[in-house]
Amino acid sequence: MFQTLTHNLTRIFDKIKGNGTLSESNMDSALRDIRIALLEADVALPVVKDFIAAVREKAVGQQVIRSVSPGQMVVKIIHDEMINILSSSAENTSLQLQSAPPVNIMMVGLQGSGKTTASAKLALRLKNQNKKVLLTSLDTYRPAAQEQLAKLASSINVDSLPIVTNSNPIAITKRSITESKLSGYDIVIYDTAGRLHIDDDMLEEVAQIKNLVMPTEILLVIDAMIGQDAVHVANNFNNKLAITGVILSRIDGDARGGAALSIKHVTNKPIKFLSNGEHLSNLEEFSPERVVSRILDMGDIVSFVEKAASVIDHQDAERAAAKFQKGKFDLNDYLSQIRSIRKLGGFSSILSMLPGTNQMIPKIASDKLDDKLLLHQEAIILSMTKTERKNPDILNAMRRKRIAGGSGTSVQKVNMLLKQFKQISELMKKAGKMDAKQLMRSGIGKLFS
Structure with a gap:
C-alpha cells in the first residue's frame, strides 16, 4: 500500500544524507519534499500541515542530536511523528468483547469497501479464539449479498443466520437478536448494507439497526485505495453512528497510503485491523509501529514471522x-x-x-x-x-x-x-x-x- 510514499521518502532521505549539518535551509528543502510526498500519497491536507509543523519544531529545535547524521535524525523524527499520528493512546485498539453475551458487532461502510469479506475474516479470527460466532447479513439491496456471506461462513465453519426471502433489514435484525440469545452465541457480526455513496437513507437505516442491537463495536470498513475521500466517509459515519474503530481493506492493492495516515488523526478513532487480501485468514491487528516501519522501508519482520507461523x-x-x-x-x-x-x-x-x-x-x-x-x-x-x-x-x-x-x-x-x-x-x-x-x-x- 505504501510503495509510492516509501519510494519518495527514501529518495528524500538519500538526498540529505550528504549534508554535514541539519540547518534550517536544508531542513526547509527536505520538508518541502516531504510535504509533496505526503500530498501525492493522498494524505489529507490538515494532517500534512500538522505533521510538517511537528517535524519542523523537533528538527530545527534543541532536540537535534549533534552526533547523529542529518539523514538519520530526520528519519527518526519522521518515524516518531508518524507513530504519533497513527497511535491511539486514549483508546483501546483491541476489540471490546467483555460485555455479556451475545456481544454485537456492526460492520458499516460504503458498497464495495469489502465489508462482507471483512466480516467473514473477523468471524474466523474470533472463532479461532474459541468464540461461538453468528454472521448476519442485513444487505437486502446488493444482489446475492446474503448468499455471499452465507457461502463465506460455510467455508470457515461459522454459522450464518438462515436467509428468509423478502425480509427487510429491520426484520432480519430482530430475528437475529432472538436467534443469538436462544442459541447461546458469544458474538454476532452484523454485515450492514452499503451504498455507492453516502446518503441519508443508508445512515438512517444503520442508525435504526444500532438502536436495536446496541453494539459493543461499530467498525467502519474503508477501502484504502480511496485516499483523501476516506476522511470524508469516516467523518460522516462517525457523526451519525459514533463508530468505535476502522478496518482498512485492500491494503495489498495499488493504494497510496493516505487513508491510513489521515483517518486516525482527523476522526480520533483507532484503526483496529488491516485486511490484506482475499484469503479469509488475511486480517491483522493494526500496529502503528509496524506500519510506520513499512512506510520508511525498515521492514516488518514481526508481522512476517507471525503470518508465517499462522499459515x-x-x-x-x-x-x-x-x-x-x-x-x-x-x-x-x-x-x-x-x-x-x-x-x-x-x-x-x-x-x-x-x-x-x-x-x-x-x-x-x-x-x-x-x-x-x-x-x-x-x-x-x-x-x-x-x-x-x-x-x-x-x-x-x-x-x-x-x-x-x-x-x-x-x-x-x-x-x-x-x-x-x-x-x-x-x-x-x-x-x-x-x-x-x-x-x-x-x-x-x-x-x-
Missing part, C-alpha cells in the same frame, strides 16, 4: 529444513514452497515486510512479482508424474511438451520453472555455508534473475 505447518517446515540440509530438494518440496508463498500473500507481500526491499520492488519486472506465476508453476508441477517430480533430470523435450499441454501453459514456462528450481536447489546446498546477509542477497537475486 505454515510447523512439522512440514521441519521436514523441509531437514531435506534442505541434506541437499535433497525435489519438485514436491518446491511445490510446498510455492503454496507457502501463496499463503503468505505472494512475492510482493513478502518483500514488503523485509527491510530495504521496497526500493527493489519497482526495479523488478512486474511479471516476476505476478502471483499468477505461482498458479502456473503449481499447475505445471501437478501435471508431472510422481517419478518426474522426484527426478527432474529425466524431463526431456517430449515430457516437457506433454507437461505444458497438461498444465495449459507453454514449454517456455516449463523451462523457466525448471531453471528456477535448479537455481534454488543450488542455493539450498550453499545455504549452510552462508550468513544471513549473503543468503538474502543470493536468494532474492537468484529468484528474480
Whole structure:
C-alpha cells in the first residue's frame, strides 16, 4: 500500500544524507519534499500541515542530536511523528468483547469497501479464539449479498443466520437478536448494507439497526485505495453512528497510503485491523509501529514471522529444513514452497515486510512479482508424474511438451520453472555455508534473475 510514499521518502532521505549539518535551509528543502510526498500519497491536507509543523519544531529545535547524521535524525523524527499520528493512546485498539453475551458487532461502510469479506475474516479470527460466532447479513439491496456471506461462513465453519426471502433489514435484525440469545452465541457480526455513496437513507437505516442491537463495536470498513475521500466517509459515519474503530481493506492493492495516515488523526478513532487480501485468514491487528516501519522501508519482520507461523505447518517446515540440509530438494518440496508463498500473500507481500526491499520492488519486472506465476508453476508441477517430480533430470523435450499441454501453459514456462528450481536447489546446498546477509542477497537475486 505504501510503495509510492516509501519510494519518495527514501529518495528524500538519500538526498540529505550528504549534508554535514541539519540547518534550517536544508531542513526547509527536505520538508518541502516531504510535504509533496505526503500530498501525492493522498494524505489529507490538515494532517500534512500538522505533521510538517511537528517535524519542523523537533528538527530545527534543541532536540537535534549533534552526533547523529542529518539523514538519520530526520528519519527518526519522521518515524516518531508518524507513530504519533497513527497511535491511539486514549483508546483501546483491541476489540471490546467483555460485555455479556451475545456481544454485537456492526460492520458499516460504503458498497464495495469489502465489508462482507471483512466480516467473514473477523468471524474466523474470533472463532479461532474459541468464540461461538453468528454472521448476519442485513444487505437486502446488493444482489446475492446474503448468499455471499452465507457461502463465506460455510467455508470457515461459522454459522450464518438462515436467509428468509423478502425480509427487510429491520426484520432480519430482530430475528437475529432472538436467534443469538436462544442459541447461546458469544458474538454476532452484523454485515450492514452499503451504498455507492453516502446518503441519508443508508445512515438512517444503520442508525435504526444500532438502536436495536446496541453494539459493543461499530467498525467502519474503508477501502484504502480511496485516499483523501476516506476522511470524508469516516467523518460522516462517525457523526451519525459514533463508530468505535476502522478496518482498512485492500491494503495489498495499488493504494497510496493516505487513508491510513489521515483517518486516525482527523476522526480520533483507532484503526483496529488491516485486511490484506482475499484469503479469509488475511486480517491483522493494526500496529502503528509496524506500519510506520513499512512506510520508511525498515521492514516488518514481526508481522512476517507471525503470518508465517499462522499459515505454515510447523512439522512440514521441519521436514523441509531437514531435506534442505541434506541437499535433497525435489519438485514436491518446491511445490510446498510455492503454496507457502501463496499463503503468505505472494512475492510482493513478502518483500514488503523485509527491510530495504521496497526500493527493489519497482526495479523488478512486474511479471516476476505476478502471483499468477505461482498458479502456473503449481499447475505445471501437478501435471508431472510422481517419478518426474522426484527426478527432474529425466524431463526431456517430449515430457516437457506433454507437461505444458497438461498444465495449459507453454514449454517456455516449463523451462523457466525448471531453471528456477535448479537455481534454488543450488542455493539450498550453499545455504549452510552462508550468513544471513549473503543468503538474502543470493536468494532474492537468484529468484528474480
